[in-house]
Amino acid sequence: MQLSNKQVLIVEDQRPFLLLLKGLMQSMGATDVVTKSSAEQAISLCKRHKFDVVISDLHLGADNKNGYELVEELRVSKLISPATVFILISADSARPIVLGSIDKRPDDFLIKPFSQIQLKTRISRAWKKRQFLLYAYQLIDKQETAEAIEHLKNHLSAPSHYKGHCEQLLVELYWQTNNPKAALDILKGYTDGKPVLWAYVALGKTYLKLKQFDNAISVAKHILKQNRFSADAHDILAHAHLAQHQEQTAIEDIKEAIRLSPFSLQRHIDACNIARETADYHLAAESSQAIWNLSKRSVYKNSLYWCGMIRSLLDVAEHTDDKKQRNKFQQEALLTLQRGKFDDHLQRMDREFDVDIFGKIINARVSAIDGKLIDAKRHLDASQRDLDEKYAELPTAYIPDSLNVMYTLGEFDDAVELAKLLKSRGEKLDQNSESMLAKHEALTKKNLASYQQFNREGIEHYQNEDYERAKASFALAQGFAPVNTGVALNLLQCLLQLAKKANAADAEVVTECKRLFKLIDDMTLKPPYKEKYDSLRDELSKFIGF
Secondary structure, eight states, X not given: OOOTTOEEEEEOSSHHHHHHHHHHHHHTTOXXXXXXXXXXXXXXXXXXXXXXXXXXXXXXXXXXXXHHHHHHHHHHTTOSOTTOEEEEEESOTTSOOOOOSGGGOOSEEEESSOOHHHHHHHHHHHHHHHHXXXXXXXXXXXXXXXXXXXXXXXXXXXXXXXXXXXXXXXXXXXXXXXXXXXXXXXXXXXXXXXXXXXXXHHHHHHHHHTTOHHHHHHHHHHHHHHOTTXXXXXXXXXXXXXXXXXXXXXXXXXXXXXXXXXXXXXXXXXXXHHHHHTXXXXXXXXXXXXXXXXXXXXXXXXXXXXXXXXXXXXXXXXXXXXXXXHHHHHHHHHHHHHHGGGOHHHHHHOTTXXXXXXXXXXXXXXXXXXXXXXXXXXXXXXXXXXXXXXXXXXXXXXXXXXXXXXXXXXXHHHHHHXXXXXXXXXXXXXXXXXXXXXXXXXXXXXXXXXXXXHHHHXXXXXXXXXXXXXXXXXXXXHHHSTTOHHHHHHXXXXXXXXXXXXTSOOHHHHHHHHHHHHHHTTOOOOHHHHHHHHHHHHHHTTTSOO
């Protein structure tokens, strides 16, 4: 391989080693060598300039992107071409390494110290492999998956040193196209010969996709006999055991996978999903924090992950009967919220995100968890008013927790409208949001049906001027929608008619009216509700002293 006509980028935060690497590359014939000390600088440069070879250290400073995050962003954002070779280097041979998917896999990995010959050999070998598979990579890059599959199948029929790499790409493309049976046909060829780790891991994942869970478990155990430190094997076991309703075993499996390899974003997302399915809210909270920490410097950074971290802490509070534990996690959520005001990562990724407004929604949820429903309603009302004033279109980040509180308070009309808006966007939410909303929608379905039934009965009784029965029906509806504005107004309407009928308001009516006024006073009401409330309040003032 000739390096004299290749453009090389070196990313290394330790200047002595950076200069050493540059010298090695120049002595190997490279004449165009550019150096950067951080992944962020490298990404900025790659937006303007294309390189043939990128060499990066894995560790690039505690507060900066690491080498895996760099290769992932360069490939996902298409800042390097499919032909570019990416070599990752590290002095930490004990660190768990997870190569991951096509998008973020480096072409090779070198452990320091290494010689010039080793470096040259690895670059040359990676370059030849990239060139051999270049057309397939180009098709994948253009998302022409069917064409890429046909091209790779043709490659397999010819003798080649890269047969294994072709098969690995094919398996992943078959997964992407939901064709695990075709992937299985490729992988079965590895079961009788010398064990190949990637093939056995892929085989276990393929059995999961085929819902052959006993086979997946068998393969995972075989992998662990060969390599007891395989996090991938524990991932497979976790998903298989969960599918077989062995929830506690699945939790133990995913915890072990995280212990072995704690720096995988996808692994923590899987852990969070498993934890929520098994109601292990503590693990969900731990993984949510890891998801934020791992994603905030990656190409997948999203303010929803920060919101999810706070949400997961409140989920622990909501699902514990221990008052001290509830207070502890509520305070931790509120403290995390305050820190968000000074989080540079959050501000850079979403400059329009308003921590103070989100804080009002979170305070509404805290009040709801504590049973202080009127306080929750006031916080929620203030947040929705601020959102209307600040944004022409409501950002998705605020919707899940707003819906949570609306469902809890029984503000079903607003909740249904907001849920429709969210669904119409077709956006993929973080796993915390999806799980929370799915749970609340399921619980709310029954409450909503009961609320609608009693509210409808109340309206019928009212229209028939049977105000006592109307009042009773509306009271039952309010039991399912504790601070619902519409029901509160309907009840006030009944109380007014009963007061008119008696030409006076007894103590019970006065007390009930004051309770209902407290639910509505100072709230932002839709025009029809406001007009109705003002009219009722004026008429009731004749019977009740304010």
